[in-house]
Amino acid sequence: MTVGSSPEFPAPLGQEAPPPSDTRPQAELLEPPVAGGALPFLGHGWKLARDPLAFLSQLRDHGDVVRLKLGPKTVYAVTTPALTGAVALSPHYIIAGPLWESLEGLLGKEGVATANGPLHRRQRRTIQPAFRLDAIPAYGPIMAEEAQALVERWRSGEVLDITAESFRVAVRVSARCLMRGSYMDDRADRICGALATLFSGMYQRMVLPLGPLYRIPVPANLEFNRALADLHLLVDEIVADRRASGQKPDDLLTALLEAKDDNGEPIGEQEIHDQVIAIITPGSETVGSMIMSLLLVLTEHPELGDKIRDEVKSVVGDRPIAFEDARKLTFTANVIVETMRLYPAVWILTRRAVTDTELGGYRIPAGADLVYSPYAIQRDARSYERHEEFDPDRWLPERSKDVPKYAMTPFSVGNRKCPSDHFSMAELTLITAAIAAAFRFEQAPGSDPRPRIGITLRPRRLLVRALPR
Ligand code: HEM
Incomplete structure (x- = not known):
């Protein structure tokens, strides 16, 4: 590797x-x-x-x-x-089972994350170009701008609620890159609000499938249902606005709107809708969780933040980090990969x-x-020396070649492999480099870094004080 x-x-x-x-x-x-x-x-x-x-x-x-x-x-x-x-x-296994059925019920049945067989293959062909390695540089300015905006938003000495901050930036980057348009800015904030409520309620519905009980009009259920309705409404608004604008920028939304089925006919409205949801939802939840885990690592290992700051200084100097710099930030990337090893957002x-x-x-x-x-596999002592230790240098080329095959697959492999691996690595590199170059971080009272087991893995509640460099 x-x-x-x-x-x-x-x-x-x-x-x-x-x-x-x-x-x-x-x-x-x-x-x-x-x-x-x-x-x-x-x-x-x-x-x-x-x-x-x-x-x-x-x-x-x-x-x-x-x-x-x-x-x-x-x-x-x-x-x-x-x-x-x-x-x-193996072709002998498909996406199905209780986890997926409960997700389908909430998010729709016709999206790429839950489809199988020929429908899934066709949908992957439609979305893949937006995530190809050669498509990523076009997203660079947006990712760099959002990373810099985070640094400008955070004030030295301020206590930050990292859950809200992480999910906000994750939603904004996905939405702005994949469904371009200035109208996205306020919608990104609304999507973010809806998803935050949904993600916490969704895991509960998955592990405790209590059916009718979730229809009882108590505040938590009402809030969940409102957020779900708002997410679906937002997606309809975004699609309608794009159509009304007559514009066809080279992005994922255009690819979905222009997609044809196997008979050469335009795909249905429901499929377009479910596809947008199937891409934005996992995209925001996973990246948001990874940013939280990265911040946790930076509070627990301040020396890593110092080294990232030094790397940024030597590669970038004092100007804001640009997309072109990111590929030279190899230590930063190794910190991200090691964070993914120990805290894989997709843990099951x-x-x-x-x-x-x-x-x-x-x-x-x-x-x-x-x-x-992936959590158990990536922490197995049979695959990793000092398996519980955070060691970004294990990803140096001379050492990473010893990692057994499939012992590090946080984006999975095969036909369901995350389409967004390059996209996510670019985004996480820019964000980590920008924030670690600007601040040191320590946990504030009230923070609870124990793992929260939900649809993704992340710290329960991370309150962090940003300190000046
Ligand atoms: C699928 C991880 C970011 C969209 C997956 C899968 C994993 C994964 C492990 C495979 C699930 C399975 O095999 O059952 C991650 C991680 C991310 C990340 C760790 C960030 C660090 C994103 C982003 C997007 C995205 C940013 C979109 C904007 C998807 C989609 C699928 C998927 C659409 C379903 C693919 C299919 O079934 O064909 N992701 N993901 N992911 N991911 Fe990601």
């Missing part, structure tokens, strides 16, 4: 062909062992609910593939880098087997739900 040394914005990925699979008939394959510690009736569910990070991380001691009992349901957990790579790259992934298949010599029946955790 050459994360720190490449002149571009390499994302820490591995793609390539799936590892060879076992060709023995199903009957000769073994059932994976059941993980220890299951309780009568509840199975492993209580452990998964109580401390999912610790629970998923220790599963590797029970086997490469283990069965979990979640109430009456069996779920297959995959615990080695090679086998998670095999799942991500699920798939469903579409056919009887084999994994690591074990039988996986059609319809089985699989789960694996």
Whole structure:
């Protein structure tokens, strides 16, 4: 892996062909062992609910593939880098299962993040050009401007609520880059408000699918429903405005509006709508969570901030950081990659087997739900020396080549790999460099940096004082 040394914005990925699979008939394959510690009736569910990070991380001691009992349901957990790579790259698994069904119910059924098969392939072809490496420089000025705006917004000595600040900038960058237009500025703030409410309510609806209870008109449900309605309304407004303007800038929204289905017909309104939501929602949640984790790291390791400041000084001097500088900020990039290793925004992934298949010599029946955790894989002592230690230099080219394949895939691999890996690395590099060059950071009273387990992983509540350099 050459994360720190490449002149571009390499994302820490591995793609390539799936590892060879076992060709023995199903009957000769073994059932994976059941993980220890299951309780009568509840199975492993209580452990998964109580401390999912610790629970998923220790599963590797029970086997490469283990069965979990979640109430009456069996779920297959995959615990080695090679086998998670095999799942991500295999055509035998699709996006489905309870996690996705609850997301579809809220965000729409026709977006790229939840579609499968030919529809998914066509949708990826439509959105991919907006995220290609050669498209990223066009977003540079917006990313650099938003990073600089953050530095100007924050005052020395001020206590900052990093949750709000992180999600705000993440939404603004996605919305301004991918759906260009000056009208976006105030809408970006509205999208941000709606998403903040939705993200906190969404995880709860996923892990506690209490159906009708969420329709009871108590304040939390009313607020959630208002935010959801507002997000859908905002997307309709953005699409209508773009159409009314008659403009067709070279951006993702134009690509969606001009997209054709497999018969050469324009795609339907619902699909355009769901696509915008399917891209803006994961884009903001993940980047916002990563910015929070980066700020946490900068408060816990002030020496890293000092080194980033030195790197910025030597590469950029005293002028504001421009997009062209970012690819030379290799230490900064390595801090980001190491943050992604220890605090991967996407900490859990699920798939469903579409056919009887084999994994690591074990039988996986059609319809089985699989789960694996980038968090557990990326903290495994078998893949990383001093695995819990924050060490950005492990991403120097001479050291990163020793990292086992698929032991570092925060953007996933295969056909569902995040389209936005280069985009996100460019954005995070510019933001981290700009804020660390301008300020030192310390946590303020009331801050609670323990992990918050939601749709993404991030600190619970991060209150930070920005101090002058
Ligand atoms: C998918 C991570 C930023 C849009 C994914 C997946 C991961 C991921 C792991 C694969 C999910 C799976 O396999 O089930 C991240 C991380 C990010 C990030 C760590 C930031 C640091 C973004 C941004 C956007 C975005 C900025 C858009 C603006 C998407 C979409 C998918 C996706 C549309 C679904 C792709 C598909 O199913 O074909 N992301 N993401 N992501 N991401 Fe990202």
